[in-house]
Amino acid sequence: MLSIKDMLEGFRKKELSPVEVTREYLKRAKQAESLNAFIQLTEETALNQAKLAEIRWSMGQAGKLEGIPLSYKDNIHVKGVPATSGSIIDRDFVPTNNAPIIQTLQKDGAIMIGKTNMHEFAFGITNNNPFYGPARNPWNPGYISGGSSGGSAVSVAANLCAASIGTDTGGSIRIPASCCGLIGLKPTYGLLNNSGITPLSWSLDHNGPIVQNTADLALVMGALTNSNYSYENTSIKGWRMGIPSNFFTDRIEPEVLEVYESTLKRFEELGASLVYVEIPHVEETSSLTFTLAIAEAGYVHKDRIARNLGKYGEDVKQIMESSSSIQAIDYINALRRKEQITEEFDILFKDIDLIVTPTLPALPKAIGEGGVQFNGETESIFNCMIRYTSYFNLTGHPALSIPAGLSEERLPVGVQLVGKKMSEQGLISAAAAFEKHYLGNFYKMRESVCSATAVSYQ
Template sequence: MENLSIRSLKEGYEKKLFSPVEVTKMYLDRIHHLQDLNAYITVTENIALQQAEIAVKRYAADEASGILEGIPLSYKDNLNTKGIRTTSGSKIDENFIPIEDAGVVRTLQKEGAINLGKLNMHEFAFGITSNNPFYGPVKNPWNHEYTPGGSSGGSGAAVAASLSAASIGTDTAGSIRIPAASCGVIGLKPTHGLIDASGVKHISWTLDHIGPLTKNMDDLAIIMEAMTGKNFTVNLKEDIRGLRIGVPKNYFNEGIDENTAILYKKALKDLESLGAILIEIDIPYSPEDLALSFAIGLSEAGFVHEETILSALDSLGLDVKASLENSHAIPALDYIKALKRRAQITIQIERLFEKVDIIATPTTPITPQKIGEEMVEINGTQDSVYHTMIRLPAIFNVTGHPALSIPCGLADNGLPVGLQLAAARYNERVLIHAGFAYEQGFLTSFYEKRNKLAELAINK
């Protein structure tokens, strides 16, 4: 049951092949058995079983009307959950118990979702390794010596290892898409503002997004329907003939490791073989523009975490402490200039979608690195792992455009590589359409390997 889709789980409930209680217990057993992954900070076993019992009664009474009725989900630990501690991966909030749910949690639970627990993450979402100094590092299910990406690392690991049917994360500079690529699952950063962001411990209200990580495109469409009330499953079509895919001539093809470049080019050819039209485009974005993420993100983080900076700075992990210490040193003029440049780039990127339907890029320039490694070398050039990993996904946080990460193969080191697809604002539909077509055409064997990985882990 652990590898069944959301649709298959619901069909099983309706046909009484198994119950929400049985499925919830199965996920809880897997969570306990695979504690070494360190994906969860808090497991809400009693709450999950109570919610599963309610779902059983609703199915028995033919009242199971929720889109996610009886489906066990997990939540990144910076999303408030009423009566359940929400640490944001920090020591400072280790005993924080919210009095109400985050907006997205409330929405999904109204649709019948079951809460399995709160997931480990990079402290306060300030990083991309999920190497947490207080709750321990999250491990990549494909190789436990490597990170699962971050900051939603627990979400990526949990979905890949079948520790929940799907998960909800946050993304400020790639924090949904980086773990999705690193763990070989689907991750969507929707259009900025599309998903209710209330009740979330933010870094930056300008850059932060809330979105799902799932095992497949069908699950993604269903979760998006539950989150938005809009019909996305209608876009699960295999025919993408005539779809115009923009292939960047600059920026996104620079500083990419060889394995990633090979798999990215293969993915483009695969999309072309399905009838898509590849069109070369110039990207109005430069390496210098990456600094926008820092100017905006750190300035707003300094405001959000002002009390912590003044009273509890020494309670932070070293990397987060360094970031917040620097946040108050950014001049207001630099912040305003960054916002102005952001507005300019957003318009320029949106204009590209008059020429193409989708922009296709690698999700990250490299595969995830070993836990504890902070520097990486690509083609003879050294850079920080953080700077390298956010370089490709962060642009779409700056502009707010929707962006999807979908697996496109395994590198020589056995770790997944992600393909990033971006579209015009509020056009998540075309991403679901293209992602589904690519998945149906080329990801069957990849999913089989991922499922086998999950089975082998539980049988150890």
């Protein structure tokens, strides 16, 4: 399938039709139903929007994403379309207004292919959904897609849409992007409006894009922020890249570590210098994240808990039950520590341009697997997979996962780039430089494997 850049060029030259492109994506999405990427396809809406896009192109009134088929995570509100948040509890919830991010995308001509599968209420990282089934990884359908924006990643990797919008509270854009071999951006906290999205934790929630390449990332972010991002002729020669000396290579699988170390060497080959830095108070991440997320989720869900506690999936039910046990003093202390840690982390960027870490400590696991083994000890898959991502939800800094290699079993490995606040352009530039020199063969492999899986897996 074509990139967003190529599609827009094809529409501009009248070599492609938004209606025909949309029909092709809908056809593929139906063929790939067994991957469980979507909770709902919005075929009628998509075709109506595509017809309008065709008119706008013919009149010279095309928006920045005119005619581009996207998918939206099912906790993002679209007027008149159910927003289940991956739960039977909200199965009949139909928003009466569009989320601001949807308003922006519609104004710029984006087409909605459908609403994507997700971990129930965004509180999990496997996307093993008890009500809608697991969103299956198109690299190997027996493996998790990552979560909670798993359906979004599957829809992009399997070429069922051009890009997707997900949400990220502890890594829920970056985790599935890494598991599915894609680019996923958690922008600076507050850069994109979070209203009109069923919340998990207002202190930690972000939304952002999952895409196939850096050009697509720049174009989608350009539409979302009404600005321009450069993705061509990028260079990182002379950049100082911070390499964590603590925490981010602890309890890590050997194949992931090997890809990470290879990526660092490649950044050096591109002219960057590596500077070791200590990430402040990173060992507090887990306890602070859970305190904030569980306390705020308990408040958001207080009415659902009172009326429908027994209807949650078992894993999310346990979380909701535990929310009332968090004391006010612990919640306030977590907020205060969040501010203090953010201030200390900001200081690192006086001497470096960005930080490079692995995205995940482990490869994607088989669907249903609940733990990860490190040195004979088992860590829960939830705790494991958010270990390297959730710190940057606490601090609110932009973090981008890019594909960096494959395991022996042909499962993707991601690397995470983190910048100072509002430095999305720098992250895109670094990713684009790496992509240009090292990801061509990876992208060909992804297209071959995932597109074939989409139409063959039953």
